[in-house]
Amino acid sequence: MSPEGRRSDDAARTPAPGLPSDERALLAALRRGDEEAFETLVREYGGRLFAVARRFVRSEEDARDALQDAFLSAFRSLARFEENCRLSTWLHRIVVNSCLMKLRTRRRKAEDSIEDLLPRFHEDGHQAVPSAGWEKSADVLLESREVRDLVRAAIDRLPESYRTVLMLRDIEELDTAETARLLDLTENAVKIRLHRARQALRGLLDPSLRPAAAC
Amino acid sequence: MEDRPYITCRELIEFLYLYLGGELPSERVAEFDRHLNVCPSCVAYIETYKETAALGRQAFQDLEQPVGTAVPEELVSAILSVRRKT
Numbered sequence: 001m002s003p004e005g006r007r008s009d010d011a012a013r014t015p016a017p018g019l020p021s022d023e024r025a026l027l028a029a030l031r032r033g034d035e036e037a038f039e040t041l042v043r044e045y046g047g048r049l050f051a052v053a054r055r056f057v058r059s060e061e062d063a064r065d066a067l068q069d070a071f072l073s074a075f076r077s078l079a080r081f082e083e084n085c086r087l088s089t090w091l092h093r094i095v096v097n098s099c100l101m102k103l104r105t106r107r108r109k110a111e112d113s114i115e116d117l118l119p120r121f122h123e124d125g126h127q128a129v130p131s132a133g134w135e136k137s138a139d140v141l142l143e144s145r146e147v148r149d150l151v152r153a154a155i156d157r158l159p160e161s162y163r164t165v166l167m168l169r170d171i172e173e174l175d176t177a178e179t180a181r182l183l184d185l186t187e188n189a190v191k192i193r194l195h196r197a198r199q200a201l202r203g204l205l206d207p208s209l210r211p212a213a214a215c
Numbered sequence: 216m217e218d219r220p221y222i223t224c225r226e227l228i229e230f231l232y233l234y235l236g237g238e239l240p241s242e243r244v245a246e247f248d249r250h251l252n253v254c255p256s257c258v259a260y261i262e263t264y265k266e267t268a269a270l271g272r273q274a275f276q277d278l279e280q281p282v283g284t285a286v287p288e289e290l291v292s293a294i295l296s297v298r299r300k301t
Contacts, residue, residue: 039291042286046285064290072301126225127260130259131260132256151274191232210263
């Protein structure tokens with residue numbers, strides 16, 4: 001958005017002065033329909049976006065489809081790009097949206113309940129299985145490839161609706177409002193679902209990460 | 216005042232996201248702190264809950280480098296080809 005907070009028709013077509021000069025030049029070329037600019041956009045931003053799609057939809061084929069859909073959607077939306085964020089941020093939102101659509105249209109099986117992965121309590125409200133700290137901090141744990149694989153596999157085991165919220169908030173780093181908008185949920189529902197997803201993920205990781213004596 | 220019942224582990228864990236997000240009123244925060252002063256299990260739960268969030272955030276980072284460098288050539292061609300046709 002322009003500093004004055006209003007837009008004219010010209011402003012809707014001309015890259016804002018706030019964008020870095022290389023992005024302004026690229027955007028202007030894209031809006032002129034310059035074929036080389038489209039290729040530059042795909043090559044320069046596509047790798048990172050492809051990584052987003054692969055971790056989100058998990059299958060290589062779906063990731064390719066999601067990336068292609070995202071770029072085509074971006075090409076169609078160039079005139080509406082308001083330049084109130086970096087090109088990379090704008091494209092990231094589009095590819096995430098494309099991945100969500102892919103997940104929605106994919107044939108879905110009924111979700112498993114998350115209850116078994118959540119903490120259990122006695123009738124008096126105490127934890128049924130006392131918690132213990134883990135032997136190492138996250139930073140140290142993540143030095144191990146095995147632990148990184150373990151965490152990714154555990155995230156993949158979450159029911160899809162919980163996995164999606166966790167991916168959007170913790171991995172893609174979208175804020176609560178944006179996540180709520182993309183998933184058509186209230187912000188409060190996003191917070192609760194994220195909390196339950198983290199609890200379930202913790203439950204999946206705990207047996208492998210707590211000290212042996214505490215099992 | 217000392218006779219007030221403690222909140223339970225269930226209450227603390229159920230509303231933990233509000234506590235950690237700084238979204239509870241101060242009197243409610245005091246109730247959570249009071250419970251944590253006497254419950255090492257909930258202290259450990261919070262610690263590992265935070266570690267979980269950190270692990271989730273960072274577990275994909277090593278995938279970004281090799282994958283993030285380039286889009287497969289045939290995919291670049293496919294995207295540009297579809298664009299020309301539309």
